[in-house]
Amino acid sequence: MAARVSLRLRVSLVFGLGALVLAAGLSLITYELTRDNLLTRREETSLARVAFNATQVSRLIDAETTEQQLRDLLQNLYTPLGARPVIRFGDLWLSANPVEFSEPQIDPRLKDTVAGGRAAQMRYVVGETPFAVIGIPYFDIDAAYYEAVPLDDIAAILSSLLIALLTGSAITVLVGIGIGIWAAQRAVQPLTDIGEAAEAIAAGDLNTRLEGADPDLERLSRSFNQMASALQDRIERDARFASNVSHELRSPLMTLTASLEVLRKRETELPVRSQMALNLLSADLEHFKQLVADLLEISRYDVGAAALELEEFEVIEFVQQAARAAGHAPRVTRDPGTEGLVLRADRRRLAQVMANLLENAHNHAGGATAIHVARFDSSVEIYVVDAGPGVAPEDRSVIFDRFSRGSRYTSGGRFSGTGLGLALVVEHVRLHGGSVRVTDRPDGSSGACFVVTLPVNEP
């Protein structure tokens, strides 16, 4: 199917078409019935009167009647509604109003029929006026009486009727389309509701359920709600699991940390070999603690339990604090217009973003050389620049993957990082509706430039 016409449009069009057919049919029937009715009644009344007139004429004429007498007679006939009498007397045709209607306007077929001795009538248009022309023959004298009854008033009535019917039909069609749109809206509403509910769930509102659905759609809404409940259960179970894992992992780490601190306090009392072992233990415990923390952090995203805790703070102050906290970071430079700029964001998560980017620079490029904050219309960008080997274009999306240790971006040996730092950066920033990318340094020298873009919603 090339272009799908929307359901709503289709339903509306069908309603409009139905209304059109209905209105046109009714109009046609109304028009025809009215027309027949009006004409028949006019002809009936006319016929009686014409017959009467014909009798009047027949009474007054005989072989000796003069032309002048006939003319007088014509003038004296009762001819309402502008009926136009014509008398044939032998070969003589006399008309009350020769300009408007006289012998030449009488249809030859009517003449023939009347000449054949039968009364007849015909309906036709003379000039622009419709007429019913009635002919009545006389039997005892060579004459005939015709009368043309104009039907223009009926035509006028019919044409206004036609206009009224057309207008009515047009309105009916529009109303039909209107009802179609309304009905389609009503019909599609449950689907719209389901769509909105699904979006709400996707956006993280797991308590969303469909309520008071149409009986016809009960099964759909029931299964939708079951699906939502199942999803909610699963996510809550996963979150509970993650939380339990967190507790189970952190407890032994607590004992290890505290015990190791007791040992370190007595490091000098230990034999050299034990000291070496203690140092290894310390280093890897730190690494392991960080790994557990990062795993727990990222698992919150995986189970859908990550939610922003928003607070307002000044961007520049925040970045400066993050740089100081990292210990090995350069001064922060900034664009004009970032002074006093307040961000509404999850401070803890963004602090981790900065810490991870700075640690990444420390591990792979000997530390960040510049941090810059730039302001755009609806976003801020934070640049973390280093003077290391840079990131090859083909690695630029890969390095944000979990445990991806792109060979070109390593310095050999085992890493001090957990392999989750940049993946967490991506998750944290994405949760804020922002993005992160890595580019070449803007000044063209060797090194990488990590750019964090965050939306700014100014109050």
Add this chain to the structure above:
Amino acid sequence: MVTMATRILTVEDDERIRTSLRLALEDEGWEVEESSNGEAALGIFRRHPADVVLIDIMLPGVDGFEVCRSLRRISNVPIVMVTAREDTHDIVAGLEAGADDYLTKPFAPKELSARIRALLRRARTAEGPLTNFIFADLEVFAEEGIVRRGSQDIDLTKTELRLLIELASSPGRTLSREVLLERIWGYDYFGDSRLVDVHIRRLRTKIETDPANPRHVVTVRGEGYKLQP
């Protein structure tokens, strides 16, 4: 440097954690008393009040929050909550229950010592430049740790008192959460601003006539808090 032995009561159900913490804290120079559950801890505290209480949130029977609330009813002793989950609910609930600070396992005992020192420093505010002062309808006797409205004493914890004094020492000036975290809790970087927010809330319920519409402890949006008469 703490000269007099300061006693810490640790309430922790995990025996290995409890023992290792005791060893490490004793190395830091503290005297440590242990308890494996909430009821026992409350009994110990009643008989022999400690200088600082360390409470694990997940305890069998009476949980950490409840222990904290019970302690608060009888004492203003500095309380540090310990949680094994970075659940924001737990942390806020712990602070609401009356904890002065919190730590997430695994923490370094050195870090705990620093926290405790900060809490105790604030419990001994006598050396502060600001001693007794009158603020709005409140009389503050910083040295004695007493706040009085009219003839009625208002019971503030040491942290709440320190917060009030800190805000009062620069009246009308906005103090950011970071500054308050540094001065009161001793955090250098990225302390948890919820600490400040929850304590401000508690302070308001105690000294404001209408805590929902505070007139004295005012929030300055995006900046912090200030005190106004």
